Amino acid sequence: MNGDMSMDLQFLRTLDGGAPLTTSVWRVGPGRRGVSSAMLGGGIGPIAWVINAQVPGGYSRMDPVAHLQEMANGCGLSGRGVGMLTAAAVDRTVTRVDGAVIASATVGLRVPTWAAAPAGNADPELAPMVLPGPPRPGTINVTVDLPVALTDAALINTVMTATEAKTQALLEAGYPATGTASDAVVVVCDEAGAPEPFAGPRSEWGGALARAVHAAVREGADDYTRRLRDGGL
Numbered sequence: 663m664n665g666d667m668s669m670d671l672q673f674l675r676t677l678d679g680g681a682p683l684t685t686s687v688w689r690v691g692p693g694r695r696g697v698s699s700a701m702l703g704g705g706i707g708p709i710a711w712v713i714n715a716q717v718p719g720g721y722s723r724m725d726p727v728a729h730l731q732e733m734a735n736g737c738g739l740s741g742r743g744v745g746m747l748t749a750a751a752v753d754r755t756v757t758r759v760d761g762a763v764i765a766s767a768t769v770g771l772r773v774p775t776w777a778a779a780p781a782g783n784a785d786p787e788l789a790p791m792v793l794p795g796p797p798r799p800g801t802i803n804v805t806v807d808l809p810v811a812l813t814d815a816a817l818i819n820t821v822m823t824a825t826e827a828k829t830q831a832l833l834e835a836g837y838p839a840t841g842t843a844s845d846a847v848v849v850v851c852d853e854a855g856a857p858e859p860f861a862g863p864r865s866e867w868g869g870a871l872a873r874a875v876h877a878a879v880r881e882g883a884d885d886y887t888r889r890l891r892d893g894g895l
């Protein structure tokens with residue numbers, strides 16, 4: 663693990679009704695593309711920037727895509743980018759590196775969720791079981807930087823690999839869950855060069871991606887647990 667590498671995230675702080683909120687901005691630069699499940703900029707295509715915007719726990723806007731684009735415009739970002747929303751503490755973003763792969767994660771686990779839960783079953787809220795009061799954050803957003811080109815198939819495979827690594831981290835951290843119902847991921851890679859055909863966890867780049875994502879999510883989950891127990895959420 664090389665602690666000197668970074669996504670060069672910029673953290674912008676705002677107030678919403680007196681509550682401090684943080685948005686992370688990653689200016690990716692030209693010549694990059696990626697895949698994302700985010701509402702703004704989702705799918706496969708060029709990626710010039712990524713924002714991860716913290717919103718209040720009771721966020722109720724019905725136009726999140728337009729809201730994210732407003733935020734991006736306010737940051738002076740242009741071109742095609744990716745925007746994610748979370749109620750988790752963005753200022754506690756965890757970044758981890760494996761080889762030349764960088765992963766960052768914001769982790770909120772108010773409602774840890776099994777993906778294949780029975781239809782109609784409500785997901786139990788974790789935080790209110792421990793601490794009374796308003797809802798706590800509950801989203802995991804993951805951003806990955808890969809310094810190689812990938813085929814479309816391999817790029818899609820990175821989402822599977824990142825999700826498997828996220829789930830492994832949550833189970834190891836003591837959360838009986840595969841994630842939360844509102845998680846998002848974005849993986850950015852190079853456009854130029856001979857594309858790598860594989861990105862599963864036993865491939866060179868997929869393995870590094872899995873380890874970096876696992877480390878970031880595990881630390882984020884452990885941090886969430888500590889703050890939950892200490893009443894710091």
